[in-house]
Amino acid sequence: MKEPKKLTTPLTDDDVIALKIGDTVLLSGVIYSARDAAHRRLVELIKADKPLPFELQGQVIYYMGPSPAPPGRPIGAAGPTTSYRMDPYAPTLIAHGLKGMIGKGARNDAVKEAMQKHRAVYFAAIGGAGALMSKSILSAEVIAYPELGPEAIRRLEVKDMPLVVANDVHGGDLYVEGVKQYSRI
Amino acid sequence: MREISAETITETVKKLCISANTELGEDVVKALEKAVEMERSTAGKDILKRLLENAKIAREEKIPICQDTGYAVVFVEIGQNVRVVGGSLKDAITEGVRRGYSEGYLRKSICHCFSRENTGDNTPVVIHYDIVPGDRFKITVAPKGGGSENMSRVTMLTPAVGVEGIKEFVVQRVKESGPNPCPPTIVGVGIGGTFEQAALLAKKSLLRPVGDPNPDPEIAGIEKDLLDRINRLGIGPQGLGGYVTSLAVHIEMMPCHIASLPVAVNIQCHAARHKEAEL
Structure with a gap:
């Protein structure tokens, strides 16, 4: 495998264009966690032309709802949730400046088209490795919707979060290419 | 009549919730180690090794294997000569889940179906009661994550499709699930009974140690064939391409109606969490 690329948020168009499927990335900086219920609210705000709880431009959203932080830790287990559930909302967020998404599992055509059109990238994290993933999170702070509990939006400071590029701006899809390579039917 | 206090049951359930979510079973660890040897994809091998590392961190630092600490599914085998004193059995189990998810820093993942408002304490609990002869009391806590549960299905096949039809349904289900249930998975299959019984059989098959074959050689042969087809x-791992898609296929079967052939596929991610206790 190639050496991992180090990236820091916020991401620029140039950062995103340089990424290709299969690239391993170590991501640092500030990212935001949001999943099902928070996505519904973010898109409702955009449709109503109201301000969002954080600026989307150049940002990265992690599809994740952590377990509670035990004493002495910034966060509990913090692995990705399945991304397809955010597909109905993602194109709107991408059109409003979102540059990266972190999750697990394949995306639909509408999301992939929005990624190509507006230059955004989709990273896969290791699903089911919540304990390991929590090691790259330095701090976590709820910035919106505390009543949603695990689904609240959190501002996360991350250091060298291990990711792989699953969909790039060039139309590549690692979920399709990877399976093609190893299929024996 | 043997008496068991509701408080004892509550404390037992609490401990089982916490240990199930933080200590990956040795059977799964062994299956993952074997999978590392079998996997040809470098990236896939790396993912499997990281899942082993994750299990080690979770066990040593007492944090959940996965942030999705699941819907609490509880199986109870209660002897007909056992009496629960000091409260109802259902309340005792529910309180155990409440305490376990609070004191163990486990995620509360249960919400109202329409408003999506979180119930706040990971209750209610899905409880399956089985009344058995004698005075034994066995309780199993099996937290089930949403990602793999979402990929599960029940179907009523036409009897004419036979064993091959069952196999096609199972393989197709795994194929369509792709990366979503966090492969490598364990595929639980329930065949027979009725609509709801098939689903319960599939779920119960997941309590078997990973890779232990069904005692019936014919069914064990189908499990083996299905695993081979799935891994082709x-x-x-993670759906990014590779040889190890599933660690095992477990089938449980019972007779069905002359008109029916119910089949359920309950997909389980590698975090095959279940811990049991006898009181």
């Missing part, structure tokens, strides 16, 4: 799909 190329889905691989």
